[in-house]
Amino acid sequence: MLTKAPKQVPTPNSDFYDFAETLNRNDRAILQKVRTFMESKVAPIINKYWVEDAFPFEVLPAFKELSIGGLGYEGYGCAGGSQLLVGLVGIEMARVDVSIATFFGVHSHLAMGSIALDGSEEQKQKWLPPMARLEKIGCFGLTEPLVGSGTGGGLTTTAKREGDTWVLNGQKRWIGNAPWCDISIIWARDVDDNQVKGFIVENKTTSGFSVEKMQNKIALKVVQNGQITLKDVRVSESNRLQGGNSFRDTARVLRGTRYYVGWEATGCQMGAYEHALKYAQERLQFGKPIGSFQMIQDLLAKMLANIVACQCMVVRTAQLADEGKLTDQQAALSKAFTTAKARETVSWARELLGGNGIIADYNVARFFADAEALYSYEGTYQMQNLIVGKAITGFSAFI
Known part of the structure; x- marks a missing residue:
């Protein structure tokens, strides 16, 4: 049975090193707008849609009002902004639901990104403005x-x-x-x-x-x-x-979206951690919250360490992208590392909740399952490591 812990406890916060504070004031306002939308519009309904294998079209009108279509791209009605803002917005979405972050990533980064990077001027003028407004998906x-x-x-x-x-x-x-x-x-x-x-x-x-x-x-x-x-x-x-x-042009699109998955994987961990921490603060066993037990605190600290390590990696990746220096192998390592750590972190969160960890109502099960997709899409863990391996050894191990 879940009951409130008898004392005031800290609010779960997975941004332990305040990475969001590195944004300027305007970008922090955008980030807060996204957080408010995700927590007020998506969080209350997402488990229902996840169980039913359905998309919550009811949230699209409010989503459009965020005006973040084409985030990271300049002109043609796109929202613009730094790659750090792009990533932290991805984290805010994935922290509540990885599927919503994926929907946005496919539309704004893969589809719009293909036109922004590989399209003609006429194609950009025709397609990017309505896509930025989410009138065309x-x-x-x-x-x-x-x-x-x-x-x-x-x-x-x-x-x-x-x-x-x-x-x-x-x-x-x-x-x-x-x-x-x-x-x-x-x-x-x-x-x-x-x-x-x-x-x-x-x-x-x-x-x-x-x-x-x-x-x-x-x-x-x-x-x-x-x-x-x-x-x-x-x-x-x-x-x-x-x-x-040529496929080089396709890969140019994938380079940016590959490391965006790193942000999603980091946000996935953050969501699972915050739900697990809140559960540990409220769940009573042997007369006190399980969050007061040594083994639970050790588990939470390890989860947080994984999150911070991933945050450090994706933030540096965003800095390199903003400087025009990001390489395929750097994007690949970021995707591989963060998704592998995500699997570990969400499994610890599921473990902490015991039997409740496999029930969708407690949220962690959703993150636990969704991490498996992150681990595979946009290039498998092994393929990313082979990209890195070729770069650091000088030998290609691809077939």
């Missing part, structure tokens, strides 16, 4: 049913040019937002030059484009993932990303 179609880690050289989705039109055929899998969004960024292999190219596909008006919602997931259940089928889908040359002409 996007997804990012790279992963395929039979191609995950090998997307760099093994895409089976094809693109064939016929005059001013491209014909796309193939399938994409695990595509977040796909079942309901407005546009898809589809990456396909040009059959003529064997290079990967990007295309903007308007989902609801394009013949031959269909999406099947993926069912029975155990992680990121709020994110609606889809399997996209493209059957003789015709896309005009004007909807081909003019700067997306």
